[in-house]
Every structure is written in C-alpha cells, then in structure tokens.
Amino acid sequence: MSHFIDRRLNPKGKSLANRQRFLRRARAQIREAVQKSLKDSAVADIAKDRKVRISTKGTREPRFRLDPRTAGERDFVLPGNKEFMPGDEIRKPRAGEGKGRGKEASDSGEGEDDFEFTMTQEEILDIFFEDLELPNLVRTTLKETPSRNWKRAGFTTAGSPTQINLVRTMRNAFGRRLALRRPRPADIEELEARLDAAERTDDGTTDSATRIAAIREELARAVARRKWIAFIDPVDVRFNAFTEQPLPTSQAVMFCLMDVSGSMGEREKDLAKRFYMLLHLFLKRRYERVDIVFIRHTHDAQEVDEQEFFYSRQSGGTIVSTALEKMLDIQRERYVSSDWNIYAAQASDGYTQSGDARHCVEMLNEQIMPLCQYYAYIEILDEREMEVFANEDSGAELWRAYRTVSALWPNFATKRIARPSDIFPVFRELFRKSEAA
Amino acid sequence: MAGAPLFTEQEWNFETLDRVYRAIEEIALGELGLEVYPNQIEVISSEQMLDAYSSLGMPLMYHHWSFGKLFAREDQLYRGGYSGLAYEIVINSSPCISYLLEDNSMTMQALVIAHAAFGHNHFFKNNYLFRQWTNAEGILDYLAFAKRYIAACDDRHGRDEVEAILDSAHALMDQGVFRYTRPPRPNRERALAKRRRRMEHAESSRNELWRTLPAGIEPPATPPVIDPDEDFGGDMKLPEENLLYFIEKYSTVLRPWQRELLRIVRSLAQYFYPQRQTKVMNEGCASFVHYTIMHRLYERGLISEGSLLEFLHSHTGVVFQPEFDDRRYGGFNPYALGFGMMADIKRICEAPTEEDREWFPRLAGCGDWIGALKDAWANYRDESFIEQFLSPRLMREFRLFQLYDKADESAYRVTAIHDEQGYRRMRSALARQYDIGVTDPNIQVTGADLKGDRTLYLTHLMHRGVPLHEPTRELVCAHVERLWGHEVVLEEGDAGL
Numbered sequence: 021m022s023h024f025i026d027r028r029l030n031p032k033g034k035s036l037a038n039r040q041r042f043l044r045r046a047r048a049q050i051r052e053a054v055q056k057s058l059k060d061s062a063v064a065d066i067a068k069d070r071k072v073r074i075s076t077k078g079t080r081e082p083r084f085r086l087d088p089r090t091a092g093e094r095d096f097v098l099p100g101n102k103e104f105m106p107g108d109e110i111r112k113p114r115a116g117e118g119k120g121r122g123k124e125a126s127d128s129g130e131g132e133d134d135f136e137f138t139m140t141q142e143e144i145l146d147i148f149f150e151d152l153e154l155p156n157l158v159r160t161t162l163k164e165t166p167s168r169n170w171k172r173a174g175f176t177t178a179g180s181p182t183q184i185n186l187v188r189t190m191r192n193a194f195g196r197r198l199a200l201r202r203p204r205p206a207d208i209e210e211l212e213a214r215l216d217a218a219e220r221t222d223d224g225t226t227d228s229a230t231r232i233a234a235i236r237e238e239l240a241r242a243v244a245r246r247k248w249i250a251f252i253d254p255v256d257v258r259f260n261a262f263t264e265q266p267l268p269t270s271q272a273v274m275f276c277l278m279d280v281s282g283s284m285g286e287r288e289k290d291l292a293k294r295f296y297m298l299l300h301l302f303l304k305r306r307y308e309r310v311d312i313v314f315i316r317h318t319h320d321a322q323e324v325d326e327q328e329f330f331y332s333r334q335s336g337g338t339i340v341s342t343a344l345e346k347m348l349d350i351q352r353e354r355y356v357s358s359d360w361n362i363y364a365a366q367a368s369d370g371y372t373q374s375g376d377a378r379h380c381v382e383m384l385n386e387q388i389m390p391l392c393q394y395y396a397y398i399e400i401l402d403e404r405e406m407e408v409f410a411n412e413d414s415g416a417e418l419w420r421a422y423r424t425v426s427a428l429w430p431n432f433a434t435k436r437i438a439r440p441s442d443i444f445p446v447f448r449e450l451f452r453k454s455e456a457a
Numbered sequence: 458m459a460g461a462p463l464f465t466e467q468e469w470n471f472e473t474l475d476r477v478y479r480a481i482e483e484i485a486l487g488e489l490g491l492e493v494y495p496n497q498i499e500v501i502s503s504e505q506m507l508d509a510y511s512s513l514g515m516p517l518m519y520h521h522w523s524f525g526k527l528f529a530r531e532d533q534l535y536r537g538g539y540s541g542l543a544y545e546i547v548i549n550s551s552p553c554i555s556y557l558l559e560d561n562s563m564t565m566q567a568l569v570i571a572h573a574a575f576g577h578n579h580f581f582k583n584n585y586l587f588r589q590w591t592n593a594e595g596i597l598d599y600l601a602f603a604k605r606y607i608a609a610c611d612d613r614h615g616r617d618e619v620e621a622i623l624d625s626a627h628a629l630m631d632q633g634v635f636r637y638t639r640p641p642r643p644n645r646e647r648a649l650a651k652r653r654r655r656m657e658h659a660e661s662s663r664n665e666l667w668r669t670l671p672a673g674i675e676p677p678a679t680p681p682v683i684d685p686d687e688d689f690g691g692d693m694k695l696p697e698e699n700l701l702y703f704i705e706k707y708s709t710v711l712r713p714w715q716r717e718l719l720r721i722v723r724s725l726a727q728y729f730y731p732q733r734q735t736k737v738m739n740e741g742c743a744s745f746v747h748y749t750i751m752h753r754l755y756e757r758g759l760i761s762e763g764s765l766l767e768f769l770h771s772h773t774g775v776v777f778q779p780e781f782d783d784r785r786y787g788g789f790n791p792y793a794l795g796f797g798m799m800a801d802i803k804r805i806c807e808a809p810t811e812e813d814r815e816w817f818p819r820l821a822g823c824g825d826w827i828g829a830l831k832d833a834w835a836n837y838r839d840e841s842f843i844e845q846f847l848s849p850r851l852m853r854e855f856r857l858f859q860l861y862d863k864a865d866e867s868a869y870r871v872t873a874i875h876d877e878q879g880y881r882r883m884r885s886a887l888a889r890q891y892d893i894g895v896t897d898p899n900i901q902v903t904g905a906d907l908k909g910d911r912t913l914y915l916t917h918l919m920h921r922g923v924p925l926h927e928p929t930r931e932l933v934c935a936h937v938e939r940l941w942g943h944e945v946v947l948e949e950g951d952a953g954l
Contacts, residue, residue, distance in 0.1 A: 023478055024471055025499045028559055034508040035528045042525030045620075070531075079526055082628055082932035084898045084917075084925055092922030093863040097887040099789065100780020101858035101874055109868040110860070137529035138536065 032306050042079070043143060049074040054139070056145045069146060073136040154274075155173035170262040179259025188258035196256060203242040211239040240333060271309040273355045273391075274300060277343045277366040280316040280334050284369055289330055290369035295398055295443050299365050311436040313350055319373070324348060340372045340418060341379045344455040352410070361393045370399045370416040377421035384422075389429045397434045398443075406438040462761045463754075469563040474498075474875035477567045478574075484753045485575040485746070493578040494593060495555040498570065499519045501556050506546070507531055509556060513729075514546045517600050519607040519721070521623055522627045547573035549581040549732070551593040564764040565771065566934070570858045571750040576743030586731035596728060599762060610714050615805045622715050626701060626722035632900050633701030633719075633726040636893075684935055696901040700915070700937070703902045709911060710942030719940070734893055737839045741795015744776060745803075745830070748796065778855065789890075794855075798842070801851050802829055812849055839891035847887065859883045862921075895920055900947070911943040914948070924949055 043050060053072045088094050101139065104110075175188055215235045220229050276296050278284070285290075296312075303310045314329040315321055318336030321343040355362060372380070389395065399419055415423075419434070426432045437443055463480060464473045473762065478498070485491045501509070511528035512518035544561055555573035557566055581587050594597075610619045624634070651912045698704045705711070705719040732739065751772075755765045778793035779785040779868060802820065805813045806829055809821035820829055852875045859873040873879030873886070889895050904914035915937070917925055930947065937945045 023496050023498050024472070024474055025497065027499045027501045027505060027556075030501075030505070032504055032508075034505070035511050035524060037520045038511065038522065038525035039528060040525070041520060041522035041555075041616075041620075042529060042835075045522040046526075079522070080932065081523055082929040082936070083623075083631055084900060085929055086898050086923045087926035088862065088923045090927070091924050092919065093861070094923060095859055095861055095872065096890060097857050097883055099855040099857055100782065100786075101776055103855040104858050104871045104874060106871055106873060106879070108871040110871070111868050112862075112866075135526070135530070137533045241544050317523060320775040355747045369493045375927060441876045 022298070025201050042180055043139075046079045049078055050230065051141075053145055054144060058144075068144075068215060069138055069140050071136055072139050073134045076135050079135070079336065080309045080426055110306070145301075169265055171265045173261045173263040175258040176261040177258065179261070180340055183259045185258045185260050189252065192256035192258065193252045196253060197249065199243075200249050202251075203246050208239070208246070211235060211242060215239060221249070271359065272361040272363060273311040273312070273313060273351075274303055275315060275347050275350075275362070275364040276388050277315050277347065277364065277368075278329065279318070279338055279340070279343075279368040279371075280329075280332075281318045281338045281371075282333070282335055283338075283371060284400075287402075288367075288369060291400050291437055291440065291443070292398070293330060294363060294440055295367065295396075295437070298443060299363065299396070303363060305347050311355070313347075315343050315350075317346070321346035338368075338372050339376050340366075341376050341383060343382060344383045344388060348383075351391065359393050362391050364388070364395045366395070366397045368397070368418065369401070370418050372418045374417065377383045380418070381421045381425055384425050384432070385428060389425070389432060393431065395429075395432045397432070399434070399436045401436055401438050406436065461758065462764070463759050463760060464563045467564075469561070469566050473563060474566060474570075477563075480754060480757075480759050481567065481571050481575065481750055484750050485571070485579075488753065489749065490831070490873055491575055491579040491746070492580050492582055493575060497552040497554045498577065499554060499556050500559055501534075502559050506556065507535065508556055509546050513725075514548060515600055516548065516597065517604055519600075519604045520611075521627075522620065523624075523627065530892055545573045547577045548596075549577075549587060549593055549728075550596050551665060553578040553581065553593075562767065564760070564767045567754070567760065567764075567766055568747050568751060568771065571747035572743045575750065576746030577739060579746065580735070580739050580742045580834055583831070584731070584735060584838075585836055586734060586838055588732050588901055591728050599724065603725075606717065606721065610718065614714065619718070621939065622718045623722065625939045626719050628697070628933050628936040629700050629704075630722060630726045631941075632858045633699060633723040634730045635699050635727065635841070636730075637698070638912045641643040662858040676884075693905065695905075696903045696916070698899075698901050699723070700900065700902060703905075704937070704940045707905060707907070708941050709907075711940065731838075734838045734840070735892075736791040737789075737795040737891065738799075738834065738837065738842050739795070740791045741797075741799050742834050742835055744772075744792050744796040745799040746773060748800075780856070794843075797851055797854070798846055798848075799830055799833075801848050802826060802833065802846060805848065810850070816848060817846075832920075840893075843891060844888035846884060847884045851903070852880060852883060857883055857887070892922050899911045910939075912936070913941045913943065913945045915945065915947040917947060918950050922951070 050072060053074045057070060059177050103126055103284055175185055183372075204344070215232065218228065218232045218235055222232060278289075300310065300312065312326075312373055316324055316329055316334070317336050317338075317340065319339045319342065320336065323346065324332075343366070351362065399415075415436075419436075422432075422434050426434050435442070463476050466473075478496075485493070507528060509516070510531050511522075511524045518524065533604075544558055544565055546556045553574065555569070555577075558717065561569060561581075577813055581593065584846060587593070607619060607623075674699075692705075693707065701719050701723040705716045705723065708716075711719070750766065751760070751768050754760045755762075776790070776793045776796045778790045778797075779787075803826040805817055805820050806823050806826035809817070814821040833846060837845065855875075857875050857881065860869040861872045862869050873883045875883070899918045899920065901916050902913065903916045906912045925947075929932055934945055934947055
C-alpha cells in the first residue's frame with residue numbers, strides 16, 4: 021500500500037498567476053516605489069532583484085471588525101499573572117504604542133503599515149521600461165540572458181568518437197610504445213634478416229643450430245611482444261574538451277559626462293540618470309564587463325564617484341571641452357582603445373561658454389570620435405523650451421555645433437529630451453546599428 | 458522494550474516513511490481507536506509549501522491578487538528569516554491530504570504523520586461541526602469547479618469585472634456564513650420545476666421576428682419573469698445573518714455569473730467556518746495525538762532515545778505559551794491551551810485530586826481517558842470545550858487573570874485571578890473569548906426596500922456596546938454597495954445582551 025506521493029517534482033510557480041495579478045493590482049504603488057528605489061540606487065544596479073516597499077493603498081482587504089477602544093466594554097483573559105490581585109488597575113498603553121492585544125493589529129493584515137516584498141529583476145525592468153516607452157522587441161532583447169558559446173577547454177579522457185584528438189592520442193601512444201619497448205617493424209625485419217643469414221650459413225653443427233634457435237626464439241618473443249603491446253591502447257586516447265562560455269567576452273567602458281553647474285537641477289539630473297541607466301543596461305547585455313567613469317564639469321572637469329556625480333552641486337561657469345579633455349586623459353591612461361569598446365554619454369542643458377563649442381567640435385572630430393563606438397549627446401530641456409525648439413536645426417550654440425558633428429559621424433547621436441519617454445528614441449538608432457552589425 | 462528502532466538516520470526515504478506510517482497507524486487505530494479518513498500524504502518542497510500557504514492551504518484555488526499578496530508577504534518573512542515554515546499542512550477532505558515538508562528529519566516526519574494524518578484527520582472526521590457543515594468528500598471537486606468557473610469568467614467578462622466582484626465578496630466573507638440555520642438546500646424536485654419554468658418562459662417569449670434583425674442589433678431584454686417561488690419581499694425571512702446569501706438572492710444588479718461568484722466565496726467561507734471555531738481543539742487534538750503516539754513508539758522501542766529527544770524539543774517549542782508581558786506574546790497559543798487541557802483531562806481520568814473530584818465528578822478517576830477525549834473531540838467546539846473542561850489546576854499553571862476594559866476608562870481593572878473566587882468567572886470569560894458569535898461583529902440584514910428606492914438596511918447588533926471599527930466600516934460598506942447596486946445603510950443597534 022503506498023500512502024505517499026512525491027510532489028516535489030511538480031511544476032513550480034503555482035502561484036505565479038496570483039503574483040502577476042497582485043503586481044497588476046498594485047501597479048500604481050509599485051511604479052512609484054520602483055521609481056523611488058531606482059532614484060536612490062546606483063546606475064549599475066538596475067538589473068538586480070530588490071526589495072520594494074509599497075503602501076497598502078489599493079491592495080487593502082477590509083473586513084468588518086470591532087473596535088473596543090472607542091466605546092463599549094469587554095472582558096478578556098491573559099496568561100502569566102505575576103503580582104496582580106483582583107481590584108488592581110493597569111494603565112492602558114497610549115494609542116499607537118502597539119502593546120495590548122497585539123493580535124488585532126497584526127493578523128488582520130491591513131494596518132496602515134507599508135507592505136514590503138522582493139521583486140525580481142524581470143519585474144523591475146518591466147516597470148522601468150513601461151515608463152520609458154520602449155517597444156516590446158527591445159524590452160525582450162534587453163532582458164535576454166547573453167547567449168553562450170562552446171569554447172575549447174583542453175583535453176579529456178572521455179568523449180564522443182567525433183571529438184578524438186588525433187595528435188594527442190598518437191603522441192601518447194608513441195610514448196607508451198617507447199616506454200614499453202614495443203619492437204618496431206624494423207627490429208623484426210632485422211631479426212628476420214639475421215635468421216635468414218644464419219639459416220643460409222647453417223653448417224649442421226650444434227653450434228649453428230643453437231644460434232638459429234636463439235634467433236628464432238628472439239623473433240618469436242618480439243612478435244609476441246608486438247602483439248600484446250597494442251599500437252594504440254584505450255589509455256592513449258584523448259578527446260577535445262569544450263566548456264560553455266558566455267558569448268560577449270569583450271569589455272566596454274562607459275563615460276558619463278554631465279554638466280553640474282547651477283542650471284542643472286534635480287529634474288535634469290534625474291532624466292540624465294535614467295538615460296545612463298538604460299545605456300548601462302544595454303552595454304551590460306552586449307559586454308561581459310562594463311566600467312563606468314563619471315566625469316562632471318563646470319568650468320573645470322573632475323572624475324568623481326557616482327554619489328557625488330548625481331548629488332553634489334558645484335558652482336562655476338560652463339566649459340564643456342574640459343570634460344572632453346578629461347575623458348581623453350582617462351582613456352589614454354586606463355582604457356586603451358584596442359582592448360576596450362568606448363561609449364560616451366553626455367548630458368547637458370546646452371549652455372557653454374561662447375567659443376568653447378567650436379573647440380569641442382574640433383576635439384570630437386579629430387580625437388574622440390575615431391575612438392568611440394558611440395557617442396550620445398542629450399540636451400535636457402524643460403517642456404516649454406521643447407516647444408520653442410521644435411525644429412531640430414535651431415538651438416543653442418552647443419546644439420548647433422554638435423549637429424555638425426553628427427552629420428559627419430553616423431555613431432554620434434544628439435537628442436533633446438524633456439520627459440522620460442523621450443529617452444528611448446536615442447537608443448533606437450543604437451539598436452538598429454547593432455542589429456545590422 | 459521490544460523490537461529494533463524503525464530508523465536511526467536523520468534522513469528519511471520513502472521506505473522508512475512507509476514503515477513508520479504503519480507503526481503509527483497501528484497505534485492510532487489499534488490502541489487509541491481513532492477513526493480517520495483514508496490518508497493521502499504528499500511530500501513537497503519549501504517553495505511549494507509557500508504556494509500552499511498562499512492558497513489558504515488548499516491544493517487548488519482560483520486565482521486572485523490577494524493570494525499573490527499573501528505569497529509575497531510570506532515569502533518575504535521566510536526569506537528574511539522572520540518566520541519558519543509549518544512542518545505540515547492538512548486539508549479537511551476525503552481522502553485527507555497532508556503535506557510533509559521535504560526538509561524535515563525522519564523524526565519530524567513521524568511527528569507530522571502522527572499529528573496531521575491521524576490527529577487532525579480524526580478531528581475532521583468526528584467533530585460535529587465538521588460533520589454537519591462541511592462536505593469532505595466534495596470539497597476538492599468543488600474547488601476544481603470554482604477554479605474553472607472563475608477562469609472562464611475571466612475570459613468572458615474581463616479580469617477587472619471578476620476581480621471587482623471577488624474583492625467585494627471577500628470583504629463580506631465573515632458575514633457570508635450561516636451560523637445558526639443550515640443553508641437552505643433547494644431539493645431536487647423544486648430545482649427541476651424551476652428549470653422547467655425557466656425553459657418554458659424562454660420558449661414562450663421567443664419571437665421569430667428578432668431573428669430577422671441585421672447583425673449587431675440586440676433584441677430588447679426580456680422582462681424579468683415573476684417567479685412565485687422567489688417572490689421578493691414577502692419571503693425574505695428577515696433578519697438575515699448571511700449577507701452574501703441575501704445579496705446573492707435579492708440584489709437587483711447582479712448578473713447570473715456574478716451571483717455564482719458570490720456563491721463560491723460563500724461556500725468557501727462556510728467550509729472554513731468550523732475551523733475558525735475549533736482552532737484550540739483541532740490543534741490540541743493533533744498535538745495530544747502526536748505526543749501520545751510518539752511516546753508509545755518509544756516505549757515499544759520503535760524510535761531511539763535521540764529521536765524522542767528531538768521530538769520533545771520540537772514539541773515543547775510548539776506548545777510554548779509566552780506570558781502576556783513577553784515580547785513574543787500574540788494571544789493564546791492554541792497548541793498550548795488545547796494540548797494542556799487534553800493532557801489535563803487524561804490526568805483527571807487517571808490520577809485525580811480532591812479538587813478534580815469536586816469539579817469533574819464524572820471524569821475524575823474513571824480511567825477511560827481516551828473515551829473521555831474522543832467524546833470531547835466529537836461533541837464540542839472551542840467555546841463549549843473550555844467552558845466544560847478547563848480545570849482550576851490548569852488555570853493556575855497558566856496563571857490566568859481577567860481584565861475588564863471599558864473604552865472611556867484609562868485603566869484596565871483586574872477582575873479575577875487564579876483563585877477560588879475567580880475560577881468559574883474566568884473560565885466563562887475565556888470561553889467567550891473563543892465564541893465567534895461574540896468576537897465577530899454580528900451584522901444582519903434588517904430590511905430591503907425592494908419596491909421603493911431599493912435601500913438595503915443593515916444593523917450591527919452591538920455586544921456590550923462595542924462598535925465597528927470606523928475606517929474599515931466605510932470601506933466594507935462601499936463593497937456592499939457595489940454588490941447591492943443601491944444605497945446601503947448600516948446602523949449600530951444594541952443586541953440587548
């Protein structure tokens with residue numbers, strides 16, 4: 021009689037449908053929470069599982085319940101009396117202290133508490149993309165795990181016959197034959213020749229008879245030895261070994277350049293950050309290793325860490341070319357272009373010192389663009405300005421100057437953004453190119 | 458001492474499980490004389506256990522976001538190490554399904570089999586509440602039906618529509634049970650007659666002309682047929698305690714599939730209702746059974762001393778009752794109270810004191826503790842069980858004391874402690890604490906103006922002047938209005954108790 025059923029191999033994720041429903045239900049709260057949590061997180065951290073805390077608004081499950089705190093009377097019994105006698109009084113805990121009948125607050129599951137749970141990378145990306153209005157095709161390519169490739173990994177003693185490595189096998193066999201002194205065909209031939217000569221000079225004496233017998237014996241031994249020491253033994257056989265390795269093994273560096281002078285506010289930086297995040301995500305998919313270099317500039321450029329990049333302020337004028345120079349310095353020092361794919365993303369509000377734009381264009385055309393895989397320049401405007409500059413050709417000095425660069429170089433993109441949804445079009449070009457390549 | 462231990466290793470395998478199951482079965486059925494449904498024991502992984510949690514412990518359940526929320530919460534607690542997983546889940550069905558967690562050691566598996574497959578199982582099969590109110594044979598089929606039906610509704614009417622109705626129905630789940638009367642069951646004859654009448658009406662109101670309309674134009678809805686059996690107003694039998702039933706029956710805005718959804722939620726609520734009334738007894742029974750069986754196994758030499766100690770370690774953890782001022786305190790532990798009372802009944806039967814003879818003249822010294830317990834398991838629920846069997850000795854052990862709480866006073870008053878004057882009073886108070894009729898709000902439909910503006914009148918019958926929690930009251934009322942389709946008035950009234 022078997023009473024037992026092994027369910028462990030049943031398909032997992034029985035409650036996946038419920039989870040999707042829950043995420044859908046709490047969409048608004050989750051989106052808010054994810055945006056907030058992305059805002060506080062590092063550029064490279066977007067594609068990770070993370071905890072999100074949402075308010076229970078929208079996913080409340082109210083039930084009628086009693087509220088003995090407001091009116092009425094009740095009796096209740098508790099365990100663990102120590103010193104109380106009938107007639108004693110115990111002060112009630114103040115409201116919100118959370119003592120007393122802990123049961124009421126906790127198990128009804130609908131206090132005003134926030135609700136915290138872990139979202140997977142996929143779910144996070146879904147929310148992130150939703151806001152950026154990426155087309156579905158791109159979303160799936162971004163989330164796809166990198167393809168893998170078989171790589172050679174030495175030799176093994178076991179494998180399929182098609183993978184036999186002949187050179188190795190023969191070399192082993194040769195070594196073994198040498199070590200065990202397997203007679204060569206030449207040795208046999210020589211013995212046979214000696215035997216032949218001896219037989220021919222045979223004069224019937226016992227002396228020559230023993231000599232012939234000795235040679236015969238030696239020959240027989242040599243032939244037998246050849247027989248039991250195989251030419252190729254199973255222990256000699258070697259196979260080519262392969263292991264799976266992720267395909268994109270090359271490395272990339274991403275330069276984030278940003279104008280941090282006073283005119284770049286909270287909103288501008290947030291937009292720029294989303295742009296960097298997306299670029300990083302994209303690079304992450306194509307390259308095994310992605311370094312990020314943050315360069316901020318006012319009238320002077322510095323390499324800084326991410327925290328400072330996004331959150332600290334500096335005052336001063338705006339000279340864009342200093343950042344480009346800094347980038348070139350770092351590139352020369354640490355990222356030699358033959359080993360690294362270089363991407364650059366520059367965010368600015370479009371203002372620079374007059375005359376500097378021309379200098380920038382020169383640097384870009386002559387030094388930077390030959391090195392870069394891709395250079396994206398985004399100009400962050402507010403929505404009002406966006407309307408004014410509806411025409412791509414008009415704009416501030418830097419914009420007009422950069423337009424000339426993008427005319428020369430196909431991998432130089434310029435774009436104006438005022439809303440998160442404007443960010444994606446910058447990438448459209450990038451993706452199209454990568455598909456063609 | 459006889460026989461060699463059934464197992465010595467920590468790890469379990471199916472052979473050992475089977476041997477242990479048989480040994481336990483022999484004790485449970487042979488020595489203790491338990492009566493159980495056939496057992497179906499399933500081994501599951503921790504992830505599947507979380508899945509099971511989030512579908513209310515049922516092996517299949519319809520989809521709803523609230524289960525996803527529950528899962529996310531449990532998952533977070535489990536991953537964060539705030540809560541362990543249950544060692545088992547058991548379902549009141551025939552065959553009785555118990556889930557064992559794969560991570561359990563062999564000793565734990567034995568404990569769990571004794572606990573769930575025999576303790577809970579016996580209770581489900583014999584307790585009067587379960588026998589009268591739930592249909593163990595039918596529940597799994599019904600859930601399968603519910604799941605399929607709701608999925609079909611999703612497809613046909615859209616997920617939002619279905620979720621809206623389910624949300625509202627869930628909000629009224631506690632008010633969706635029949636507490637005192639059996640659910641009215643239309644008998645077969647009447648159901649057939651009803652169907653016949655409906656068919657006739659459909660046939661008589663069919664008009665060939667409508668078929669000639671070009672596609673896209675709908676014929677006007679047929680006027681509702683007046684069913685003499687479902688005459689509104691006259692036959693409403695007010696007051697009605699089962700809000701979901703009343704709305705399902707008399708709401709003028711619900712469509713047939715929506716009524717069916719209400720019926721599904723209502724049936725589930727009714728199915729779980731006995732479990733809510735017997736938490737202490739159910740867990741107590743299961744704990745007492747596993748405790749007895751594990752000791753018998755040890756006495757027969759079927760488990761080693763090490764196993765017994767491992768078992769006792771986990772058992773004491775389960776029946777631990779933190780005191781009220783302990784950080785871990787979260788109300789009475791049903792395992793502790795139930796097991797304590799049942800072990801106490803055994804003691805009273807075997808070795809009574811003078812006090813016990815006075816308090817339990819029929820039980821004291823009778824010796825037949827298993828008979829006494831089986832009688833209790835069959836014929837009581839938490840409230841009556843405590844009222845009947847809580848002994849002064851146990852009240853002293855738990856060091857019980859009673860508080861009186863009046864909302865507008867700033868202090869609780871201690872009204873009774875574990876002494877001669879306090880025993881009876883406190884026992885009744887504790888029993889009340891387990892009376893769902895008192896702890897759940899008592900809300901009744903007191904009127905429905907079907908001929909006029911269709912307002913639905915609900916009354917909350919207050920017990921000792923305790924009102925409803927105001928913010929949730931508003932939220933739930935909104936749900937009632939969604940289902941009823943017209944204004945809903947909820948009044949506080951005095952039950953006069």
